[in-house]
Amino acid sequence: MKEVHILGAGMVGISTAIWLQRAGFRVTIIDQVGPAGGASYGNAGVLAAGSIIPITTPALPKNAFGMLMDKASPLFVRWPYLPKMIPFLASYLKHCTTQHVEYYARSMIPLLRDTVAQHQALAEGTGAESFVSEHPYGFGYHRRDAYENDQKWWDLRAQLGIQFDVITGSDYGAIDPLFANQFHTVVLCHQHGRISDPGKYIRTLAQDFVEQGGRLRIGQITDLVHTTDGLGYRVDDQIISPEHLVLSTGAWSRDLVKTVGLTIPFETERGYHIELVHPSQEPVNSMMIASGKFVITPLTDRIRAAGIVEFGGLELGENPEPIELLKTQVKALLPEVTFERIDSWLGHRPAPADSLPLIGQIPTIKNCWLGFGHQHVGLTGGAKTGRILSELIQGRTVDIDMAPFNPARFTKQ
Numbered sequence: 381m382k383e384v385h386i387l388g389a390g391m392v393g394i395s396t397a398i399w400l401q402r403a404g405f406r407v408t409i410i411d412q413v414g415p416a417g418g419a420s421y422g423n424a425g426v427l428a429a430g431s432i433i434p435i436t437t438p439a440l441p442k443n444a445f446g447m448l449m450d451k452a453s454p455l456f457v458r459w460p461y462l463p464k465m466i467p468f469l470a471s472y473l474k475h476c477t478t479q480h481v482e483y484y485a486r487s488m489i490p491l492l493r494d495t496v497a498q499h500q501a502l503a504e505g506t507g508a509e510s511f512v513s514e515h516p517y518g519f520g521y522h523r524r525d526a527y528e529n530d531q532k533w534w535d536l537r538a539q540l541g542i543q544f545d546v547i548t549g550s551d552y553g554a555i556d557p558l559f560a561n562q563f564h565t566v567v568l569c570h571q572h573g574r575i576s577d578p579g580k581y582i583r584t585l586a587q588d589f590v591e592q593g594g595r596l597r598i599g600q601i602t603d604l605v606h607t608t609d610g611l612g613y614r615v616d617d618q619i620i621s622p623e624h625l626v627l628s629t630g631a632w633s634r635d636l637v638k639t640v641g642l643t644i645p646f647e648t649e650r651g652y653h654i655e656l657v658h659p660s661q662e663p664v665n666s667m668m669i670a671s672g673k674f675v676i677t678p679l680t681d682r683i684r685a686a687g688i689v690e691f692g693g694l695e696l697g698e699n700p701e702p703i704e705l706l707k708t709q710v711k712a713l714l715p716e717v718t719f720e721r722i723d724s725w726l727g728h729r730p731a732p733a734d735s736l737p738l739i740g741q742i743p744t745i746k747n748c749w750l751g752f753g754h755q756h757v758g759l760t761g762g763a764k765t766g767r768i769l770s771e772l773i774q775g776r777t778v779d780i781d782m783a784p785f786n787p788a789r790f791t792k793q
């Protein structure tokens with residue numbers, strides 16, 4: 381029986397593990413915390429099939445400084461960290477072109493478009509089926525000019541087959557009374573979906589993986605190690621050299637792959653959520669609040685508001701400012717909702733400077749596969765990424781263009 385070890389038990393790692401297990405591999409997953417210990421726990425739960433516009437649009441360099449100075453804007457930086465991210469920022473900002481946005485959109489659409497079907501296939505027979513559902517996903521614009529500024533990106537989505545309706549705010553109240561008269565325009569995207577509790581979903585998948593004979597080990601991988609059998613890893617001072625190794629350690633991946641000579645312009649895009657626990661009312665659809673760059677999602681027993689981008693690395697704890705900003709904005713949007721308490725969370729989105737995930741083999745190291753870097757859409761694209769990795773490890777070809785995701789792009793720099 382072929383053997384594979386998967387480092388990281390987030391959305392990508394768990395999906396890879398389950399598809400390889402189904403293909404007859406003996407699979408071990410190692411995680412420092414346990415399943416859904418990272419970003420996959422606290423995201424907004426949206427299966428965002430049409431979220432194919434990256435953060436790095438041409439507007440970002442024009443607006444970034446003003447946004448950083450404005451306490452009510454959704455972009456934050458922990459200033460002492462700034463010097464450490466200069467090489468990343470230089471590369472990140474270089475990608476803020478219309479040409480790159482179009483390249484990114486065309487590259488990502490095959491990975492995201494069928495997300496609901498991919499999650500349904502992953503969950504089938506595991507007990508996690510009920511977490512997955514198809515739902516529309518709204519983008520709410522408070523002001524007409526904000527919608528008009530985004531119009532070209534909606535045109536691009538339409539060209540690439542994303543279906544949506546543009547609804548004026550007062551009409552949207554008939555669909556979702558909680559958001560009546562909140563927005564000038566709502567773009568409601570069809571064939572999207574939702575995971576009703578991302579953390580529990582992944583833990584349920586992981587539990588089934590273990591019940592089917594998979595091995596789950598808790599431990600912190602300190603580095604990757606070249607051995608006579610290929611690439612191995614070190615955990616608890618023990619070097620392990622499996623037949624195949626998959627690295628799906630999310631935002632923590634950059635430093636691990638450095639040990640094997642890959643230098644990736646990559647950062648954590650820190651994000652936050654707050655939850656209104658046991659709310660008196662819930663919205664019908666998940667809604668991206670375009671001005672605040674956060675999503676309000678009805679989850680089981682909670683309303684979660686998740687988003688914000690903060691640069692500040694992996695080590696610093698929560699910053700109270702983005703949490704307060706989310707609280708203020710949610711209060712203004714949902715003034716009549718009462719709830720038991722508010723919980724908050726900080727998570728780390730894995731973000732390469734070109735926003736494209738790395739999926740595939742490390743060049744020259746044949747037993748090591750990478751699956752990380754899905755930034756804002758890793759819940760959406762993670763199920764399919766795991767399936768693709770499983771196919772590639774079995775030596776099969778996949779029916780989407782994998783060139784944009786090839787890790788080799790970083791060996792040429």
Ligand SMILES: Cc1cc2nc3c(=O)[nH]c(=O)nc-3n(C[C@H](O)[C@H](O)[C@H](O)COP(=O)(O)OP(=O)(O)OC[C@H]3O[C@@H](n4cnc5c(N)ncnc54)[C@H](O)[C@@H]3O)c2cc1C
Pocket residue numbers: 387388389390391392393410411412413414415416417418419420421422423424425426427428599600601602628629630631632633650651652653675686687688727728729730751752753754755756757758759760761762
């Ligand atoms: C606020 C917020 C909202 C979001 N909303 C959405 C959304 O609505 N839809 C969407 O599609 N995406 C969303 N995302 C993005 C999505 O959550 C991520 O892209 C996705 O979870 C990444 O999955 P992953 O498996 O790559 O990484 P992770 O889930 O972070 O998993 C990595 C795992 O690796 C483990 N690990 C790391 N280093 C080590 C080590 N050295 N040793 C052992 N284990 C290690 C960690 O413990 C972790 O469990 C959001 C993210 C945030 C922060």
